Amino acid sequence: MIRFEKVTKRLGRRNVLDELDMEIRPGETFVICGPSGMGKSVTLKHMVRLLTPDKGRVWVGDACVSEARGRDLEKIRSRFGVLFQGGALLQWLTAGENVALPLREHTQMSDEEIEALVREKLRLVELEDAYDKAPSDLSGGMRKRVALARAIITQPEIILYDEPTSGLDPVTSRTIDTLIDNLRRQLGVTSVVVTHDLHSALAIGSRIAMLHNGKVVEVSAPDEFIKSDNEVVRGFLDAQYITRRGHWEEEPTK
Amino acid sequence: MSLEALLFIPTAFSKRSRQEVLNQCYVTGIKSLAVISVVAAFTGMILALQTGLELRRFGLQQNIGTAVTVVMLREMGPFMTALIIAASVGSAIAAQVGTMVVSEEVSALEIMSINPVRFIVMPRLFALALMMPLLAVYTNILGILGGAVVGATQLQVSFQAYFDNARLYAENKDLYVGLVKAFVFGVVIATTACHQGFSASEGAVGVGQATRRTVIISFLVILVLGYMLTRVFYR
Numbered sequence: 001m002i003r004f005e006k007v008t009k010r011l012g013r014r015n016v017l018d019e020l021d022m023e024i025r026p027g028e029t030f031v032i033c034g035p036s037g038m039g040k041s042v043t044l045k046h047m048v049r050l051l052t053p054d055k056g057r058v059w060v061g062d063a064c065v066s067e068a069r070g071r072d073l074e075k076i077r078s079r080f081g082v083l084f085q086g087g088a089l090l091q092w093l094t095a096g097e098n099v100a101l102p103l104r105e106h107t108q109m110s111d112e113e114i115e116a117l118v119r120e121k122l123r124l125v126e127l128e129d130a131y132d133k134a135p136s137d138l139s140g141g142m143r144k145r146v147a148l149a150r151a152i153i154t155q156p157e158i159i160l161y162d163e164p165t166s167g168l169d170p171v172t173s174r175t176i177d178t179l180i181d182n183l184r185r186q187l188g189v190t191s192v193v194v195t196h197d198l199h200s201a202l203a204i205g206s207r208i209a210m211l212h213n214g215k216v217v218e219v220s221a222p223d224e225f226i227k228s229d230n231e232v233v234r235g236f237l238d239a240q241y242i243t244r245r246g247h248w249e250e251e252p253t254k
Numbered sequence: 255m256s257l258e259a260l261l262f263i264p265t266a267f268s269k270r271s272r273q274e275v276l277n278q279c280y281v282t283g284i285k286s287l288a289v290i291s292v293v294a295a296f297t298g299m300i301l302a303l304q305t306g307l308e309l310r311r312f313g314l315q316q317n318i319g320t321a322v323t324v325v326m327l328r329e330m331g332p333f334m335t336a337l338i339i340a341a342s343v344g345s346a347i348a349a350q351v352g353t354m355v356v357s358e359e360v361s362a363l364e365i366m367s368i369n370p371v372r373f374i375v376m377p378r379l380f381a382l383a384l385m386m387p388l389l390a391v392y393t394n395i396l397g398i399l400g401g402a403v404v405g406a407t408q409l410q411v412s413f414q415a416y417f418d419n420a421r422l423y424a425e426n427k428d429l430y431v432g433l434v435k436a437f438v439f440g441v442v443i444a445t446t447a448c449h450q451g452f453s454a455s456e457g458a459v460g461v462g463q464a465t466r467r468t469v470i471i472s473f474l475v476i477l478v479l480g481y482m483l484t485r486v487f488y489r
Contacts, residue, residue: 050361074367088362090354092277102366104270154366 001026001158001190002047007056007066008214009042016042018214019056029184029191031205033198033236038211040194041085044160047192048080049073060158081151081159081189085166087143089135095146096122096131102154121149124186125179141172148179152187159183161193165200173197177204198240202226210236259375259448266380271372278381282343283389290338290389291396297334298322298397302404306411315409319419322401327428328488331394333480335386336439340472344447347378348468351451352461360452370452379444386440387433394432431487438483439476446472 002024009017016039024030032040045051046058049065058066065076089098099118103109109117122128125145135143144164151159161180165173181204184191195201201208202222210218210225212232220228226242228234266275305321351374354360363370398420405411447468454464 045361048365050364077365077367080365082362082365084358084362086357088358090359090362101368105366105368 001061002192003059004043004046005057005059007046007053007058009039009046009051010054011042015214017046017053020215022209022216022219024190024192025207026190027184027188028206029180029193029204031193031195031201031208032211033195033201033208034211034232035236036196039214040196040211041162043211044162044192044194047158047160048077048082078154079157081154081156083144083148083151083159083161083164085163087135087140087147089143089147089150091135093135094131095127095133095135095138098135098146099150099153101150106154117153118149121153122146124152124183125149126175139172141168141176144168144176145179148176148183152183152189155187156189158190158192161191161195163195164193165195165197173200174203176200180204198237198242202242258371259379262369262372262376263380265372266376271377274373274377275380278377279385281346282339282381283385286339286342286389287392289342290335290393293334293338294331294393294396295400297330297393298326298400298402299404301325301330301397302401303408306405306409310409315405316411316415316419318401318405318409318411319416320423323398323420323424324428326394326397326401327424327432329432329480329484331397332386332390332432332436332439333476334397335390335393335436336443336476336480337473339382339386339389339440340443340446340476341469343382344443344468344472345465347444347447348451348454348465349461351448352454352464355452355454356457356460375444375448378448379441382440382444383437384440386436386443390432390436394429427487431483434487435480435483438479442475442479443472446475 004020004022006019006021007017008015008019020043032043034040042051046053047060047065049068053066057064060076060079063072063076065073068076090101093101096115096118099121100114103114103117119128119131122131125148127142127145127149130138130142130146135146138146164176164180168176177200180191180193183189193201193204205222207219207221208225209216210230210233218225218228218230218233225233226237265271301322302318306315306318309315309317354374360370363373402413402416405416406413450464450468450471454460
C-alpha cells in the first residue's frame with residue numbers, strides 16, 4: 001500500500017531518514033514509534049509529500065508520491081486523511097465548519113447534505129454537541145477528535161495519525177485509541193500511527209516499527225515486539241515499564 | 255504569490271470564497287475606522303496649523319484650504335492610511351498566517367487539496383486592494399475637515415473661505431493619484447504580510463519575527479513607492 005525505498009532526508013546537519021526501507025500493508029494499523037527527534041513525523045510527512053526525499057522514493061499503491069505533481073499529487077492526497085499533532089483546526093471556523101471544509105471545497109453537495117454528514121462524523125467521534133463551538137472552546141482531546149472527524153469526512157483509504165495521544169490524559173488517550181481501532185474496523189481503512197506511547201501502540205497496532213537513527217530497527221506484531229531482543233526496542237519498552245509478558249511493572253525489568 | 259493570488263480574484267465572490275472575502279473587508283475596513291479617524295483628523299489639523307502659522311506671517315492664511323486639501327489628496331491621505339493599515343492589519347495578517355504555518359493548519363489545507371494561496375492570500379489581497387482606496391478617501395475627508403476646523407478656530411479662516419480656496423486649486427488628478435497610491439500600498443501590505451507569514455518558522459519566535467519584518471518592510475516599501483509614484487505623476 002505504502003512503500004519507502006531507500007529514503008534519505010537531511011534536515012540541517014543530520015540525516016533524519018537514512019536509506020529507510022519500509023512497507024505498510026492494506027487494512028493494517030501500522031504504528032511507527034521511537035524516541036523524539038528520530039524522524040517519525042518526518043516519515044509521515046513523506047507519505048503525503050509535505051516533505052520530499054533527498055534520495056529514494058515513496059510509493060502509494062502504484063503512484064510515486066515523491067515525484068507526483070499537480071493533479072496527480074492531489075489525486076494521491078485525496079486517498080489520505082491526516083490527523084495532525086495539534087489537530088490543525090482553522091481557528092476562525094467552528095468545529096462543524098472545519099469538518100465541512102473538504103466537502104464545501106470539493107463537492108457540489110447542498111448545505112443540508114453537508115450538515116447531515118458532518119453531524120454524522122461528529123457523532124462517530126462522540127462530539128455531536130461541538131458542532132457550533134469554536135476550536136478555542138474545545139479541550140486538546142476534543143480538538144483532536146474534531147480533526148479526526150475532518151480527516152474521515154471524505155472517506156479516505158488511508159488515515160495518518162501524528163502523535164494522536166500526545167499531551168492527553170490517560171483516559172482521553174485510551175478513548176482516542178478506541179476511536180482509531182473502531183475506524184479501522186468500521187471503515188476498513190489503512191492506518192499509520194506515529195507515537196512514542198507504547199501502551200497505545202500495543203493496543204491498536206497490527207504491526208509496530210521502531211525507528212532509530214533514520215532506520216527501522218524492528219518491525220513486528222505487538223506480541224513479538226514486546227519480546228524483541230533489540231537493544232533500542234528493549235530500552236524503549238523498559239522506559240515505559242512494559243515487560244516481555246506485556247505486564248506493566250513498577251520498575252523496569254531486564 | 256501575489257500573481258497567483260491575482261489569478262484567483264475572479265473567484266472572490268464564489269460560494270466557497272465569499273464569506274472569507276467579506277470578513278476580510280470588514281476586518282480591514284470597518285475595524286480600522288476608529289484609529290484612522292483619529293489619525294486622519296489630527297493629520298489635517300497639524301497640516302493646517304503648521305502651514306497656516308507660516309502663511310499668516312505673509313497674510314496668506316486663507317490658502318490653507320488648498321495646502322491641506324492638495325497634500326491630503328496627493329500624499330498624506332494614502333500614506334497615513336497605509337502606515338496605519340500596515341501596522342494594524344498587515345501585522346495581524348502576518349501573525350495569523352505565521353501561526354497557521356507553525357501549527358500545521360497550512361499543511362492541513364494542502365492535504366485537503368485546498369490551495370493556501372486561494373484560501374488565505376486571495377481574500378486578504380482582495381480586501382486590502384479594495385478597502386485601501388476607500389479608506390484613503392475617508393482619511394482625506396476627515397483630514398480636510400480637521401484642517402477646516404483649525405482654520406476656523408485658530409487662523410480666522412471661515413469654512414466658506416477654506417473650501418472655496420480648496421476648490422480653486424485642487425484638481426481631480428490629485429484625488430486619482432492618491433487612490434492609485436492607496437491601491438498599490440494595499441497590494442504591498444497584503445503581499446508582504448502573507449509572504450512573511452508563510453516564511454515563519456520556529457514557533458512563536460518565528461511568528462514574532464515575521465510580524466516585525468512585515469511592518470518594517472511595508473513601511474520602507476510604502477515610503478519608496480510613494481516617492482516613485484509622485485515622480486511618475488508629477489514631473
